[in-house]
Amino acid sequence: xxxxxxxxxxxxxxxxxxxxxxxxxxxxxxxxxxxxxxxxxxxxxxxxxxxxxxxxxxxxxxxxxxxxxxxxxxxxxxxxxxxxxxxxxxxxxxxxxxxxxxxxxxxxxxxxxxxxxxxxxxxxxxxxxxxxxxxxxxxxxxxxxxxxxxxxxxxxxxxxxxxxxxxxxxxxxxxxxxxxxxxxxxxxxxxxxxxxxxxxxxxxxxxxxxxxxxx
Numbered sequence: 001x002x003x004x005x006x007x008x009x010x011x012x013x014x015x016x017x018x019x020x021x022x023x024x025x026x027x028x029x030x031x032x033x034x035x036x037x038x039x040x041x042x043x044x045x046x047x048x049x050x051x052x053x054x055x056x057x058x059x060x061x062x063x064x065x066x067x068x069x070x071x072x073x074x075x076x077x078x079x080x081x082x083x084x085x086x087x088x089x090x091x092x093x094x095x096x097x098x099x100x101x102x103x104x105x106x107x108x109x110x111x112x113x114x115x116x117x118x119x120x121x122x123x124x125x126x127x128x129x130x131x132x133x134x135x136x137x138x139x140x141x142x143x144x145x146x147x148x149x150x151x152x153x154x155x156x157x158x159x160x161x162x163x164x165x166x167x168x169x170x171x172x173x174x175x176x177x178x179x180x181x182x183x184x185x186x187x188x189x190x191x192x193x194x195x196x197x198x199x200x201x202x203x204x205x206x207x208x209x210x211x212x213x214x215x
Contacts, residue, residue: 005064005065005066005076006063006065006066007065007066007067007068008046008054008065008066008067008068008077009046009047009050009068009069010032010044010045010046010067010068010069011029011044011045011069011070012042012043012044012045012069012070012071012072013031013043013044013045016043020043021093024045025048025092027045028047028048028049029045029046029047029048030045030046030047030048030051030091030092030093030094031043031044031045031092031093032044032045032046032093032094032095032096033093033094033095033096034067034069034075034077034096034097034098035095035096035097035098036097036098036099037075037098037099037100039098042069042072044069044096046094048090048091051091051094052090052091055082055091059108060079060082061078061079061080061082062078062105062106062107062108062136063078063079063107063108064076064077064078064099064105064107064141064144065077065078065079065096067096075098075099076098076099076141077096077097077098077099078096078097078099078105079094079095079096079097080095080096080097081094081095082094082095099141100141100142101140101141101142101143102140102141102142103140103141103142104138104139104140104141105138105139105140105141106136106137106138106139106175107136107137107139107144108134108135108136108137109134109135109136109137109139109144109145109146109147109148109172110133110134110146110147110148111130111132111133111134111135111147111148111149111150111182111183112147112148112149112150113128113130113149113150113152113183114149114150114151114152114153115151115152115153115154115155116128116152118153119152119153119154119155119156119185120154120155120156121152121155121156121157121158121159121185122152122155122185124156124157125187125188126156126157126185126186126187126188127185127186127187127188127189128152128155128183128184128185129183129184129185129186130182130183131181131182131183131184132180132181132182132183135148135163135174135182136174136175136176137168137172137173137174137175138172138173138174138175139169139171139172140171140172143169143170143171145169145172148166148167148168148169149166149167150166150182150183152183152185155185156185157185157186157187158185158186158187159184159185160181160182160183160184160185161181161182161183161184162179162180162181162182163176163179163180163182164179166182
């Protein structure tokens, strides 16, 4: 199951329509609506500064939230739309969808790494690069994994791990169809530089020999 799901605090909005929404904005709030599930839509207000920070943190639309509204049970939601001012590009309204346990959603899942202490490539001084610290997966709302694990214990310098070699949680699948790289082990910069210098010397020597032969 997923780790701690972030809370998203809101208050129930009294009144509906454009007038109530405009008043909410004057009060420093962003109006929104919570829909879906077997419950009637719930009009809400979220503090403008709170929502703006969440948006600037990134991946707001692919983050699962635990919505907390006084007088209502907590519910898991995901953002389906954020409307913005066409001039200022600031949020003016948002739509949140309640999730059933069987709902399929796209979320970024953390990548854990094991086997670093025995990896032959790392023992030789290789450098492990985690190309994707998180991987976007389609998962079931009721069974969200906390992480996926990659094992680098057999990786040598020049090796890489792609998504096809990772055991994913049951029912989960990547949002990207191609077999993308998650991590790789490369030679340390000193070895790469030395190799480049040696290659350059070999090329220069070959060119000198060719010039002498022509002469």
